[in-house]
Amino acid sequence: MHKMKMSGLFATKPISDYHAEAASKSLVRALGTPSLIAFGIGGIIGTGIFVLTGLAAAQHAGPAIVISFVIAGIGCMFAGMCYSEFATMVPVAGSAYAYSYATLGEFIAWFVGWNLVLEYMMACSTVAVGWSRYFVKLLDHYGVNVLPAWLTSAPFAAADVGFQVHRTGAVMNLPAIAIIIAATALCYRGIKESTLVNTIIVAIKVSIVVAVIVFGAFYVDSAHWVPFIPKNTGVSGQFGWSGIIQAAGIIFFAYIGFDGVSTVAQEAKNPSRGMPIGILGSLAICTVLYILMSGVMTGLVPYAKLNDAAPVAVAIESHPQLAWLTSWVLVGALLGLTSVIITMIIPQARIWLTMSHDGLLPKFFGAVHPKYRTPHISTLITGVLAATFAGLLPIGILGELVSIGTLIAFVVVCAGVLVLRYTRPDLPRPFKVPAVWFTSIMGVVFCAGMAAFLPEATWLRLVLWSLLGFVLYFAYGYKHSRLRRKTAG
Numbered sequence: 001m002h003k004m005k006m007s008g009l010f011a012t013k014p015i016s017d018y019h020a021e022a023a024s025k026s027l028v029r030a031l032g033t034p035s036l037i038a039f040g041i042g043g044i045i046g047t048g049i050f051v052l053t054g055l056a057a058a059q060h061a062g063p064a065i066v067i068s069f070v071i072a073g074i075g076c077m078f079a080g081m082c083y084s085e086f087a088t089m090v091p092v093a094g095s096a097y098a099y100s101y102a103t104l105g106e107f108i109a110w111f112v113g114w115n116l117v118l119e120y121m122m123a124c125s126t127v128a129v130g131w132s133r134y135f136v137k138l139l140d141h142y143g144v145n146v147l148p149a150w151l152t153s154a155p156f157a158a159a160d161v162g163f164q165v166h167r168t169g170a171v172m173n174l175p176a177i178a179i180i181i182a183a184t185a186l187c188y189r190g191i192k193e194s195t196l197v198n199t200i201i202v203a204i205k206v207s208i209v210v211a212v213i214v215f216g217a218f219y220v221d222s223a224h225w226v227p228f229i230p231k232n233t234g235v236s237g238q239f240g241w242s243g244i245i246q247a248a249g250i251i252f253f254a255y256i257g258f259d260g261v262s263t264v265a266q267e268a269k270n271p272s273r274g275m276p277i278g279i280l281g282s283l284a285i286c287t288v289l290y291i292l293m294s295g296v297m298t299g300l301v302p303y304a305k306l307n308d309a310a311p312v313a314v315a316i317e318s319h320p321q322l323a324w325l326t327s328w329v330l331v332g333a334l335l336g337l338t339s340v341i342i343t344m345i346i347p348q349a350r351i352w353l354t355m356s357h358d359g360l361l362p363k364f365f366g367a368v369h370p371k372y373r374t375p376h377i378s379t380l381i382t383g384v385l386a387a388t389f390a391g392l393l394p395i396g397i398l399g400e401l402v403s404i405g406t407l408i409a410f411v412v413v414c415a416g417v418l419v420l421r422y423t424r425p426d427l428p429r430p431f432k433v434p435a436v437w438f439t440s441i442m443g444v445v446f447c448a449g450m451a452a453f454l455p456e457a458t459w460l461r462l463v464l465w466s467l468l469g470f471v472l473y474f475a476y477g478y479k480h481s482r483l484r485r486k487t488a489g
Contacts, residue, residue, distance in 0.1 A: 010105030013098075013358070013483050033274040038199040039343060040261045040282025045205060045289065046340035047123075048254020050333040051130045053294050054311020061247035062230035062239055063298040066291055068247035073287035075248075075446030076255045079410040080283045081433045082417040082443055084276035087261075088430040096409040097351055101358065103416035103423070106484070110477055112412050113355050114469035119405035120348035121386050123256060124180065124341055126402060128390040129154070131337040132175035137310055138330040147174065154394040176390035183341045184383025187349070188369075188376050201339040206289070208332030212312065212325060213292045219319045220299030230303075237453065249450035252403045254290070255283070276431045345386070349378035359485070360477035404458050407451040414443030 057065040086099040097113035136152050139145065153170040186197060232240025261278045297306060300315040308314045312329050316322045353375040356366030369376040417433055418440040433439050478484070 009107040009478075011483055012103060012105050013101040013109075033277050035199060036261055036274050036278025037281045037285075038202045040278055041206065041286060042199075042202045042339035043261075043343035044255055044282060044286040045202070045209065046254075046336040047127050047130055048251055048286075048290060049209060049293050050134070050310070050312055050336055052251050052254055053290070053297060054306030054308060054314065056247040056251050057294065057298055057303045057311075058305070058307035059247075060237060060239065060243040060250065062228070062243075062303045063225045063295075064229045064244050065247055065251075065294045065298060065303075067229075068244050068251060069287065069290045069294055071245065071248040071446070072252050072255060072450065073283070073290070075252070075410070075443065075450060076283055076287070077280070078439050078443030078446060079414055080279050081439055082414045083261075084279050084431045085417055085429055085433045086413060087275035087279065089427060096413045098354055099416050100412050103419045104412065106360075106481060107473070108412065110355075110360060110473045111466065111469065112409050113351060113360070114466070114473075115405040115408050116351050117348065118465055119256060119402055119409065120344045120351070121382060122389065122405075123402045124344035124348070124382070124386040125176075125390040125393070127337050127340045127344065128176040128180050128386070129173060129394065131179050131334060131341070132173050132390075134310060134330055134333040134337065135175045135179075137313065138327075138334065141327060141330060154392055156393055172391040174391070177387045179338060179341060180345075180383055180387040180390055183338065183345055184379060184387075187342060187345045187383075188374060188379050189372055197339075197342070201335045205332045205336040205339070208328050209289055209293060212316065212329060213289070213296050215322060215325065216296040216300055216316070216319075219321065220296060222299065224299050224302055237455070242453065245450065246453045246455075249403055249407070249454045251290075252406060252450055255286070256402070256406045345379060345382050348382045348386075349375045352378040352381070357482075359480040359482035360473070362476070404451055404454055404462050407447045407454075408462075410447040411444050411451070414440045414447065 053065065056068060057063070061068050083096075083099075097109055097116055100112045101109035132152055136147065139147065150170045151172065151174045153168065154173050155168055155170045229241070229244065230239040232238060232242060236242045237246035261275065261282065293312075297311060297315045301318045305314060305318070310330075310333070312333065313326060316325050316329055352361060352365040353368075354366075355361045356363060356378075365375075365378050365381070367375065367377045418436060420427070421436055
């Protein structure tokens, strides 16, 4: 009996089942290679450049935030190659969840899928809170004060220690709720419309980022880069090399957009070619932009001044010659964060769809709209929950677990590629990870290392979230698993 339970928990889903799902017409194959690259850039360029870069530099790494981005980028490149092999071999909508199911078994797949829920939903809410801050700052820039503070901030805030929260006096963060509602409506309408809007936004915000890098470079003062690696304060994670690595783990949040590319594999016109280019292309472009942008920002002002929710605006406003860029940066930030929200809602809905098809979630999560061919119910649920969290909770609580959820998914994918090379060497692989032993192991080492340096409270919250997930799995998923029923039958 014990053996049956173990085999049920760790049974793997046949790759042939995924191929059958990929051949179905439930979702529209509408995304070409340019759209996939734009989708990845849309998810990556946003919070990382417009919010987290300054905070991580001011609190953890100083000018060496550039090194943090290099470390995070290298870890992502290893993981991205592993994602590319899976995405061409298993071109379905479930991302790391589906890959785990095919290699490491149902229980691990549920754990990864549950963490992806945490990753995308909380990321969506976190970005919406950042969007709200930039929206209010834009209104202030033009002297428009129509929104009172009690409608633009969270009614709850985290205590300095522990897991307690306290009231702030605010009612809700209305702009954050509004942008998620608008993005959800667009994602409900269709993948073509969503990616068209996203592609236009990506073109605009990349142009603004490049403008800040090019024009800001003329006013960089190299004295701000000395010392390049500030001396550690005696507390792990506060500057020095421990600060650089902790900053890398924190800004890893900014890279989850390329993960989102893999979730739309079932909607790619030619996944065997488009997925590797979309994943690795968007990752390479954004890594270069992140490194250049962080270098310019820490060169424009002393890094301590970047401890602000709008650090790019702070850096530019310190130089009157760049004042003309301020309004463009604020608009670019709003557009950039909008496209991130879109590229968080779409993957979340498709992961729920895939888990529903496997019987691990109720059937309504897998419903596809008869006209728009989108997972409309999952999209609505994602939007409602994300808007609720964004309207009630501050950015600190929301962003706490996003990076660790992402890093765990990446560790599993990197390990899964190696496992499948050993267990199923016969499978066709349109894209193969080069030097697989080195690449996959280094992906695990980089991602696990960054996770290890995240704050202890983050790990405690992960444990609580995981326990909740395990309860749901054994209460519903284990009993209704299609694979387990098929094996038992």
